[in-house]
Amino acid sequence: AQSVTQLGSHVSVSEGALVLLRCNYSSSVPPYLFWYVQYPNQGLQLLLKYTSAATLVKGINGFEAEFKKSETSFHLTKPSAHMSDAAEYFCAVSPSGGYQKVTFGIGTKLQVIP
Amino acid sequence: SAVISQKPSRDICQRGTSLTIQCQVDSQVTMMFWYRQQPGQSLTLIATANQGSEATYESGFVIDKFPISRPNLTFSTLTVSNMSPEDSSIYLCSVERDTDSGANVLTFGAGSRLTVL
Numbered sequence: 001a002q003s004v005t006q007l008g009s010h011v012s013v014s015e016g017a018l019v020l021l022r023c024n025y026s027s028s029v030p031p032y033l034f035w036y037v038q039y040p041n042q043g044l045q046l047l048l049k050y051t052s053a054a055t056l057v058k059g060i061n062g063f064e065a066e067f068k069k070s071e072t073s074f075h076l077t078k079p080s081a082h083m084s085d086a087a088e089y090f091c092a093v094s095p096s097g098g099y100q101k102v103t104f105g106i107g108t109k110l111q112v113i114p
Numbered sequence: 115s116a117v118i119s120q121k122p123s124r125d126i127c128q129r130g131t132s133l134t135i136q137c138q139v140d141s142q143v144t145m146m147f148w149y150r151q152q153p154g155q156s157l158t159l160i161a162t163a164n165q166g167s168e169a170t171y172e173s174g175f176v177i178d179k180f181p182i183s184r185p186n187l188t189f190s191t192l193t194v195s196n197m198s199p200e201d202s203s204i205y206l207c208s209v210e211r212d213t214d215s216g217a218n219v220l221t222f223g224a225g226s227r228l229t230v231l
Contacts, residue, residue: 036222043208043224043225104156
């Protein structure tokens with residue numbers, strides 16, 4: 001069984017401030033972890049993924065996430081928010097090893113204040 | 115990665131009617147997935163559609179309510195039957211983007227936003 005918990009359905013940051021979106025997972029086997037972003041009226045796009053290589057994963061648009069097994073966390077960060085980062089962000093988990101069902105979190109809407 | 119086109123992008127439907135959503139992919143794919151995105155809830159997998167076989171439905175979803183067709187490797191349809199206001203949602207088509215990492219990375223269409231009155 002697997003699940004994802006995203007803390008905070010809405011997060012607001014000022015332009016230029018640190019972005020931190022929290023994700024905790026539960027998985028009975030070693031997981032693969034993902035962050036997806038959804039801009040208004042668009043489909044979800046992959047930001048980054050963790051597949052048991054480096055624990056610090058860098059993605060597109062300056063985002064990165066760190067896999068912390070001891071904390072069962074995969075938080076998404078960006079040092080400096082840009083107006084174009086305003087979107088909904090989804091954390092997701094799947095068991096490792098071949099094709100496996102992906103389970104998504106509830107999503108966090110990021111608002112960037114000028 | 116694959117480009118996915120979904121139609122319609124949005125629709126307003128009357129209670130008791132049915133609506134078919136189309137999903138077209140610009141390359142051949144083995145598996146296509148249909149998700150539902152309800153307001154304030156996570157994406158929920160409805161079913162997996164493989165070409166040439168019956169779709170596999172997740173718990174809580176049945177073929178009579180959500181019949182799926184998969185006539186070839188680039189196309190699928192999802193029908194939402196006998197709709198009620200509770201079916202108001204965004205329906206998303208997705209495909210596996212790449213498997214070189216061994217992970218199930220997904221590409222999504224823009225979604226079909228249904229409102230049932």
